[in-house]
Amino acid sequence: FEFTVMVVGESGLGKATLINNLFLTDLYPERHIPTAQEKLRQSVKIDASTVEIEERGVKVRLTIVDTLGYGDNLNGTENYKSLSNYIDNQFERYLKDESGLNRRNIADNRIHCLLYFISSFTRGLKPLDIECMKALHHKVNIVPIIAKADALTTIELIRMKQTILQQIHDNHIEIYQIPDCDSDEDEELKEKNLELKKCIPFAIISSERTYEVGGKHIQGRMYPWGLVEVENNNYSDFLKLRSMLIIHMQDLQEVTHEVYYENYRSNKLQL
Amino acid sequence: FEFTVMVVGESGLGKATLINNLFLTDLYPERHIPTAQEKLRQSVKIDASTVEIEERGVKVRLTIVDTLGYGDNLNGTENYKSLSNYIDNQFERYLKDESGLNRRNIADNRIHCLLYFISSFTRGLKPLDIECMKALHHKVNIVPIIAKADALTTIELIRMKQTILQQIHDNHIEIYQIPDCDSDEDEELKEKNLELKKCIPFAIISSERTYEVGGKHIQGRMYPWGLVEVENNNYSDFLKLRSMLIIHMQDLQEVTHEVYYENYRSNKLQL
Numbered sequence: 146f147e148f149t150v151m152v153v154g155e156s157g158l159g160k161a162t163l164i165n166n167l168f169l170t171d172l173y174p175e176r177h178i179p180t181a182q183e184k185l186r187q188s189v190k191i192d193a194s195t196v197e198i199e200e201r202g203v204k205v206r207l208t209i210v211d212t213l214g215y216g217d218n219l220n221g222t223e224n225y226k227s228l229s230n231y232i233d234n235q236f237e238r239y240l241k242d243e244s245g246l247n248r249r250n251i252a253d254n255r256i257h258c259l260l261y262f263i264s265s266f267t268r269g270l271k272p273l274d275i276e277c278m279k280a281l282h283h284k285v286n287i288v289p290i291i292a293k294a295d296a297l298t299t300i301e302l303i304r305m306k307q308t309i310l311q312q313i314h315d316n317h318i319e320i321y322q323i324p325d326c327d328s329d330e331d332e333e334l335k336e337k338n339l340e341l342k343k344c345i346p347f348a349i350i351s352s353e354r355t356y357e358v359g360g361k362h363i364q365g366r367m368y369p370w371g372l373v374e375v376e377n378n379n380y381s382d383f384l385k386l387r388s389m390l391i392i393h394m395q396d397l398q399e400v401t402h403e404v405y406y407e408n409y410r411s412n413k414l415q416l
Numbered sequence: 417f418e419f420t421v422m423v424v425g426e427s428g429l430g431k432a433t434l435i436n437n438l439f440l441t442d443l444y445p446e447r448h449i450p451t452a453q454e455k456l457r458q459s460v461k462i463d464a465s466t467v468e469i470e471e472r473g474v475k476v477r478l479t480i481v482d483t484l485g486y487g488d489n490l491n492g493t494e495n496y497k498s499l500s501n502y503i504d505n506q507f508e509r510y511l512k513d514e515s516g517l518n519r520r521n522i523a524d525n526r527i528h529c530l531l532y533f534i535s536s537f538t539r540g541l542k543p544l545d546i547e548c549m550k551a552l553h554h555k556v557n558i559v560p561i562i563a564k565a566d567a568l569t570t571i572e573l574i575r576m577k578q579t580i581l582q583q584i585h586d587n588h589i590e591i592y593q594i595p596d597c598d599s600d601e602d603e604e605l606k607e608k609n610l611e612l613k614k615c616i617p618f619a620i621i622s623s624e625r626t627y628e629v630g631g632k633h634i635q636g637r638m639y640p641w642g643l644v645e646v647e648n649n650n651y652s653d654f655l656k657l658r659s660m661l662i663i664h665m666q667d668l669q670e671v672t673h674e675v676y677y678e679n680y681r682s683n684k685l686q687l
């Protein structure tokens with residue numbers, strides 16, 4: 146099972162922390178944090194790291210594509226152009242392999258899911274967010290995430306989700322649609338799936354630290370005014386995002402192959 | 417007493433909330449929040465609002481200069497050029513008035529203090545922050561503020577302050593220096609002043625809401641995991657910023673007049 150996730154958002158939004166929480170790995174032990182000077186000069190630097198994980202007894206070769214420097218430099222459009230080119234390049238590689246002699250064991254490096262991190266500091270999507278999503282929504286499954294949701298009160302979070310969904314609608318942006326369960330699935334799974342659908346965009350809180358509370362290890366952010374638990378569904382949609390990725394990993398791959406890749410392929414063949 | 421504060425920072429960092437908290441006013445009842453589309457098209461829109469307040473029995477004609485759209489559009493340098501021009505324009509007005517016939521009652525609209533809001537989401541100053549401060553530190557007193565400090569744990573906040581001070585030092589940025597107390601001041605005031613000097617950049621938490629706790633009205637942000645009090649010195653430097661502005665209001669004006677204005681004036685006269 147090969148699964149590739151691209152992670153997009155300004156630096157400092159907790160992307161690395163979330164990836165480590167989601168897949169229980171330390172994917173970035175030697176990560177280079179650019180200084181402000183470096184950020185100004187460089188364009189988006191795309192970096193892929195692969196790790197073998199096991200989800201529910203299934204071995205997954207997980208690749209995380211990090212997009213360092215997104216939104217940092219002072220020239221907006223360059224940001225998503227690099228992402229768009231990268232996604233197309235993976236389609237191109239697949240197309241070449243598929244038309245080659247050995248078609249049985251093609252490596253699939255196409256992006257199956259793009260986690261788009263939205264800052265919880267602004268009142269909704271920023272201009273760059275909208276431009277980027279419009280440039281990529283017909284090439285990849287976009288899953289919008291509200292980063293650092295612990296900076297929002299409950300009311301602010303509800304309003305933020307409404308604003309984002311409204312902006313997505315007004316700008317005709319097509320984000321990933323969680324499929325309905327098959328009608329023969331059990332009620333509990335159908336219930337859970339509906340819950341997942343209703344909570345997009347996922348409000349995320351993540352943390353590299355664990356604290357011992359009442360004998361249990363709790364992942365969370367310890368503030369002077371309280372401990373914010375990552376896995377508390379009243380605080381954060383972390384567990385829902387995790388469920389969504391696990392339950393619908395196959396659908397994310399199928400949509401990529403049957404819709405976005407086919408789009409690319411037919412556009413390419415028509416030229 | 418005329419005092420003008422310019423407020424600079426990306427939208428959504430809590431600037432309006434802080435101003436209202438600081439001066440106990442509702443300075444922006446009819447504020448227009450631009451949509452993402454509007455943000456993309458417009459450059460920085462500079463807006464001044466004046467209100468009469470009373471601090472410790474002294475009447476102050478306070479002007480807040482808001483800089484809407486700062487950091488929002490995709491073209492970085494345009495942002496601080498507008499600010500720089502605005503500050504120079506106020507010097508120019510004062511210069512004209514000073515060389516005019518009626519020199520006794522000149523209106524002083526020069527910027528006495530610039531509150532620069534730094535996002536607590538990034539690991540320190542962003543490239544735009546550094547470029548902006550370098551463009552303005554010889555024209556105005558810059559007071560750096562870490563906005564939305566409730567998104568930082570105690571350790572993260574300490575590290576953030578250290579990083580910012582280091583970056584300011586490395587980039588030769590000259591921020592406002594709180595003056596020492598006169599040697600004949602009482603010990604308590606000297607102590608307090610040292611405390612103010614040590615806590616720059618001020619880590620701010622602000623809120624429009626008050627909650628009743630134990631019979632008292634507490635300004636704070638109510639999260640599911642706890643109430644974050646604006647005026648709790650363990651959580652936020654709000655009270656320290658407020659003290660600094662009140663105690664040193666006169667010094668901020670004097671430095672503006674004797675250093676930055678004189679600079680402008682001599683540069684102008686040399687041309």
Ligand SMILES: Nc1nc2c(ncn2[C@@H]2O[C@H](COP(=O)(O)OP(=O)(O)O)[C@@H](O)[C@H]2O)c(=O)[nH]1
Nearest residue numbers: 156157158159160161162293349350351352567
């Ligand atoms: N307030 C808050 N901070 C977070 C959260 N997740 C991570 N952080 C902190 O944000 C900082 C940057 O995180 P990092 O994962 O390196 O961000 P990245 O640059 O987007 O990959 C670190 O200090 C993290 O501890 C969160 O959910 N809320």
Ligand SMILES: Nc1nc2c(ncn2[C@@H]2O[C@H](COP(=O)(O)OP(=O)(O)O)[C@@H](O)[C@H]2O)c(=O)[nH]1
Nearest residue numbers: 296427428429430431432433564620621622623
């Ligand atoms: N987390 C957090 N949110 C804040 C703080 N201060 C204000 N806010 C919220 O941030 C949002 C934007 O505030 P506003 O003052 O309008 O920001 P401005 O665009 O910079 O003027 C509002 O929902 C405020 O309630 C703070 O200290 N921490």
